[in-house]
Amino acid sequence: MSAAQASLTLAQGPWQVRVLPALGGAIASASWRGQPVLRPSVEAQLQQGLVRRSACYPLLPFSNRIGNAQFEFDGQTYALTANFDNEPHAIHGLGFQRAWQVQSSSAESLTMQLTHATPSPGQWPFALRATQVIAIEGDDLVLRLEVENTDHRRAPCGLGWHPFFPLDSATQPTQLQTHWQAMLVNGPDKLPCDSTTPPDTTQLDTLVIDNCFTGWSGQAVMSGPHHRITLTASPTLRCAVLFRPPGQPFFAFEPVSHPNNALHGVTPAMHILEPGQCLAGEMRLSLSTAPSIL
Template sequence: MSSAPELFSLDNDAWQVRIAPSLGGSIVEARWRGRDVLRPTPAAELEARNVRKTACYPLVPFSNRIAFGTFGFGDSRYTLAKNLAGFAHAIHGVGFQRAWSAHASNANTIDMRLAHVPDEHWPFAFEAQQRIAIDGDTLTLSLRMTNTDTCAAPCGAGWHPFFPLDTAAGATRLSTAWTSMLVSDANDLPCANTPPPQLGALDDTVVDNCFTGWSGSAHIDTPHHRIAIEANDALRCAVLFRPGGQPFFAFEPVSHANNALNGNEPAMHVLSRGEALEARVAISLQARNTESLRSES
């Protein structure tokens, strides 16, 4: 029988964040001035340790899909075990399905680590260090991926945050800049590039695509607050996932294109032995107006 994971809490005057290191290094709740910024994890899903229903989880050492779990790198061909039931592809890396260890924590910061040894899900050794921190109205996510293998290895990083949609209160809109959208085929794999479409209200949008040439900056305007997202240069793409009929969407800052190991650009980073990749996203909140800020405090 599953049991709920141990939770660590970050709290200041603005944020209340709960993290479950042993459940894929995930965030299970992130509230700002009393409102959910990320989709909260239902108690039953937390008890069942269902990481895919959490508020946010890290994507390491790759994002999204590797077609049918196979790829070539160097002079070798690799076949990965499928890691989600019902999926034909390897997806989202290994980090979200492994227990991370909490190495240090206080009211404002938690540091977590994951050491991976080669297995059927990923053939290269690495160490991941994840830090989640709050400072004022900003929540910052940081990842440091170090190649601990004996040879060069591909490496990617990112996060999969879910944002709630309060359609009854009004529209939610995303504002950002990117240069192209990867069109998916019947296998949910990129098959072409196209100019990105104009996005309307996310409440009325259905999309599940990777966007390349991302500026690294975005704003999400909800009926209650504005979310400003700022990423470092390592995160060159973003995946927008808004399933029809669901009260949430995901906006995922990531370092490479879907199925990058099979030729889609931008490619994954290649790290030499001992080399590290560092990714960072800052999520800053602002009330829609001063009146709503007072009412939510």
């Protein structure tokens, strides 16, 4: 049985959510009142183990890029494996690349755990244990993530999620309402090299962007033809990445705890966990009927 076949489905009230614990703890699909809230996955791609083609996957113990797959911490240099094609960087951590173990499940909630105990060369050098909860609470889909430093040394730590949302511009444009203080400008190497005043990101269907924003308010409202999504994040998730590739019927809005390449001095810095300490975050998707179809 493939990782994609070993799925669990949450079905409660208006929600139906399919989760793939063995494929990076990812969500394959999530619908509310029969309409997709997250980008539907292509089953053949899931069968091939392409977790990045899923609807949403967890980010830990860091988000986005660590420049040239290496960093210094507490006087020591660490080398990581570059894990994306044609890029020299380490990207999105290990959570989406590992199988998660199911701890408990019901019709409305699923708890999974991932243990990273004895790092090999090229892997994240610090031991950790992560717990992810996916739960349906009325009209809300709630994702919770906690990372514990189980190493004997203190360690940098970050977390977040990479949810993809569908676009249906033929029916009605999708609009984004949120607030952030600055946008990080990427250089040719796709790493931040400057910051600027955020541009207008309201009209998602015509936007082309792949940038991290700092000073994020922790809430974003995405209004499309079928429903309105209010994404609310806990204070730990103080940054956000907005990704809208050209010509694609989806976008990603990623609530994360730190900016791209934070381990190379981009601020705000990553959290530092002492042995036994934990970092936790929550993302809540609250659904309501779109104003145009009330």
